[in-house]
Every structure is written in structure tokens, then in C-alpha cells.
Amino acid sequence: MNADTNVDTPRGTEPVERFGGTPTAIHHGPYPELTWPAILVGWFLGALIAVSIGYASLILGFSIEGSELAAILGWGILRGVMRRTSIIENNINQTIASAVNGASAGMMFSIPALFILSSGPHGSEYTGLTEFSKPLMVLSCITGGILGLVFVIPLRKQMIDFDRLAYPGGIAVATILKSPGAGLRKALLLLGAAVVSAVTYLVVIQQTGDDPQWYLGDQMGWPKFLNVIFFLSLMTIGVGFLSGKGGFWFGAGGFLCYWFLAPLLARFGAPDVRAMTADPELLRTELFRPTGIGMLIGAAVGGIFAAYPLIRSAIQSMRDAGRGGAAGDESANQEMPIKLLYAGIVVGALALIAITYYSVDGIGLLRASAMVVLGTLWVWMAGVIVAECVGRTNWSPLSGMTLIAVTILIFVARGGMDASGTILSCVIMGAAICVAIAQAGDMMLDLKSGYLVGAIPRRQQIAQFIGAWLGPIIVIYLIFALHSQYTLGSDKLPAPQGKALASMIQGVVGQDVPTYRYVAGAGLGGLLAFGGMGGIGVLIGLGFYMPFGIVLTYTIGCAGRIVVDRVKGRRFSEETGVPIAAGLVVGEALVGVGYAMFKVFLSG
16 A cells, blocks of 8 residues: 555546745645555544544543544645545545544444443342453454444445435535645644643643532522533533534433423422423433333334335345445445455354453354344344434434344343343443444445545545444543443443433343333334334433533523524534534544543552
8 A cells, every 4th residue: 555646546636725924835646645645644533533532422421523534634644644636545534533533433332331231229239240241342343434434335335326425424524625724724623622622621620529519500509300510521512512413302302301391390299290390310210211211212213214225225226226336336346345244244143243242251153143033133134224324314213223132132131140240231232223323324424425525435434444443442441441430320420321311221131111101102112103203202301311500501502503503504513613613523532531531550
């Protein structure tokens, strides 16, 4: 692999670029694409982004796409520092970086459930959950990521070339890639905002300690059930700004709970419910949180039924890919060989059987094989749904798909092991599924950006594999470091998706499910999904589930984006607001993670 040229990259002339006012020579010939600078910068930025977004997802309960952030920082390094000007080379950089980051959501939504269960009120019943083999967990997640990629790659032509799905995130990345000069400016804005966010976070933790909240409602003497508390976090505001109008439904779920339902319950509820409204946290844990979990599950299940036509088209796409490769179709030369992808499915499934078998004593080869077969089928089906959802709405039903997968696996695994063994084997497989689904959605988004800038799909697909192995290694050690310092599931790191999964596992294994609350929430989530609003159902469910202080602070960012869009225009938001918001996320997250690792290092 040459650092400056590629044998099969597009040929043409790149625009004249300027550094410090001096025009560079016009570039003729093959553009640099899959190069060592792109790979190394992608690994570095991917690690940075995975740590930042992984930390943020443990607080907020959902992840944000890292491709735009990688593209902005990529121009700052590749163009600003290394004086490289190839758009498609930076596209490879962001592809690798976002592939590394793919593990952050996949693992942060699943593995924390083990820590939450072991330290919860029933922790004595679940021994050894956090003593799992780190190498086996990492291998499981890497294998899952590879499976997700080999399943979704044959769908590229159908979803991007033929269906022309929008993939809004891919369009945004392509826009950044096509404006390298603006990319440098955005990188500077991002770095400046990161410094401000980092300093602010240090001041806040120095002043508030482990409770960075502003209890405005108590100061104003407002009723307790209104729960007017603000989480003091520029990172949360930044995530809200990045989500924009689409994320407003997350806030709406919280407002519905505390500013509509809670007053009604305080006035008209049964005596025990009225007593609950005096303690908003009790109201959330006993009523709103189970309903929110039900909404997550209902929206995901409804999405599966609504996506049946997509699954049929996916089967046809894989058949067409096989026939095209066998017939020697010229376009097949730009794709990874379909036979190689099929081989990857077989090898990946066999590897997962071995990992599952050796992860827990007493599981048995037959049971491990049954779990992996079901899990592999789920990866394919859920990957299709997620790729379609991301393409149409830029929203991914990742958490709901994982909840359903682990629940199904528990029913398969029960009977041959104790409760701890059942849970551990299912979460190890569930983490692999979650990473697989995350990689599938990210791959299609990156292929869309590559389609728009003229990249070769095969090289992007290779780049995704190059990045997919690194994320699980980083994230597993990040999880242990953060748990050691802050405790997963605490107010500092609520890990809402991990809590939702832990609650579901505990209910199924212990046969203690708050059925009517789950069913009520699932019914509402299912109705929204069948009405074409599955993404809204998930966001409202998270709003029910999350501490309202985080919801309020997040809504400030959403409202800020809406106001800036209207007053200054969407171009200003994209060119100035988005880099600043991304910097607020990165700065606070890196300081929070760095502080945790420093404490872990001091404690030995």
C-alpha cells in the first residue's frame, strides 16, 4: 500500500488548494485514498472519539455518530498539519475512525448491565458477573462487528445506488469532506470549545463534588413533582444541539412525565401514587422507568414487523450480489467478493460458538450453538432494519434490538445453568450482537458519504474492517476504569441503556416483571412504530426513563439549535454551531475519563 497513490483510485484533477495564501500545484493522476496516514490518523481519532462518545452515552443513554467529528478533525490533521489534500483520503480516515467508535454504543449499551446487576439489591444472587474473561468479551465484540459488516455490505447497491436512501449523516460528512478549507476552521472551533468545556467541567466538579446539579425547583419553592433540576454539563447541551429538532422528542418524554402526568397523579391518583409524587426519584423508578423500558421494546418489535419488506429486499440483494460476482459484472470489481463475505459469516459464527462455549462453565456445545445461530440470524435481520432506519431518519433502534435479542437468548440459555451463567453467556452474545448492529448502520452511512465524494466502495469496506477491531479493546478497559471510579448505574454514570437491559434480565430470570407497566409502555411504543414513528417512540421512552435533570439540560441544546437555525440559518448552524457543540462533548468527556483513569492509577 503506497502512501501517496493507489492503483485503482479515481483519476482526475483536484481543485487548487491554498496554504497560507500560496496555491499548490494542481493534482493529476490517482488520488491518495487507502493510505497509511489515513489509517493511522483514523485509529488515533477513532480512539479519541470512542472514549468521548462512550462516556457521553453512559450519561445520556444514547450515542451520537462520530463520522462528522472524525471528518472535521481529519482535515485539521491531514490538511492543517500534514499538508495532505485528498478528499477521499480523509473519507477513509473518517471511515476508520467511525468504525473504531462503533464499539462505544454497542458495548456501552450492553456490558454495563453486568455491573449494575452485580451491585444492585439482588447482587448476592448473581455472583461472578463482573469476573468475565476480558479477552473473550473483546473477541466476541470484534467477531460481532465483523458479522455485522459482512451481512450489510451486499446491501450497498440496493440501499444506496437503487433505493437512493438519504442517509442524512452521510450527506453531512460528504459536505465537510468537500469543503477542506472550512474543515480547518471547524477544527479550530472544535478545539476551542473543547478547552472551554474541559475547564468548565473541572470548575463544576470542584464546586459541586459528585452532585453536579442545580436544584432550581427547590430554590423557587415549586412543587417537588415538577422535578426542576438542571444537570450542570456543557457536554449534555452540546449533544442536544447536535441532535437538533429531531432530539426534541427525548425532552418531550420527560416533560410529559413530570409536567403533565405527575401533576395529574398528585391531584387524582390513588393514595399510594399520590405519596410517590413527593419523591420524584421514586416516581421515576417505580412508574415512569418501567413504562419507558416497555416503550423501547414495543417500538423495536413494531419496527421489526414494519420492516418485513426490507428483509425481503435484503434477501434479493444478496442473491443479486452473488449472481453479479459470478457473472463477472464490472461493478463487482468495486465491491468485496461476495464469496469472501459468505465465508466471513461462516467463520464468524463458528468463532462465536467457541467463544460462547468457553465463556461459561456448563453451557454445553449444543446450547451454545443454538444461541449463536439465533444471534447470527438476529444480527442479519436487525442490521437490515437499522441500516434502513439510519438511511431514512438518521436514527438507529440499537438499544431496542439488543433488549429483544438478549431476552430471546435468555429463554434459549435457561435450564442448563445457574442464573449467573445464563446472564453472562447471554450478555456476551448480546454485546456481540449490539456491536454488529452498530457497525452495520455505520458502514452504510460511511458508504453513502463515499458514494457522494467518488470513493471506491471496496476500499471503504476494507477500511471499516481495519477500524472495527480496535474499538472493543479500548472500550472494555474504559468500562472497567469508569466503574472503578464512578460506579456504573450511579447518578454520576446512570448508564440508562445498561439499566434497562439489567431490569429486563432481572425480570425474566427472576420472573418478577412489572407486567402492566411494561405492557402499557410496549403498547404505546408499538403504536408509534406501526405509525411510522418508531424513532419517536424510542426517544419518548428514553425521556420517561432518564433523570429529568439530564433531560432538561439536553433540551437547552435542542432549543438552542432550533433558535440558531431560524435566526442565523442552517448554514451557520452547520458551519459554526456543530463544531462548537462537538467540542463541548469532546472536552468534558475527555476530562471526565482522564480524571477517572488518574484516580484508578493512583489507587494502584
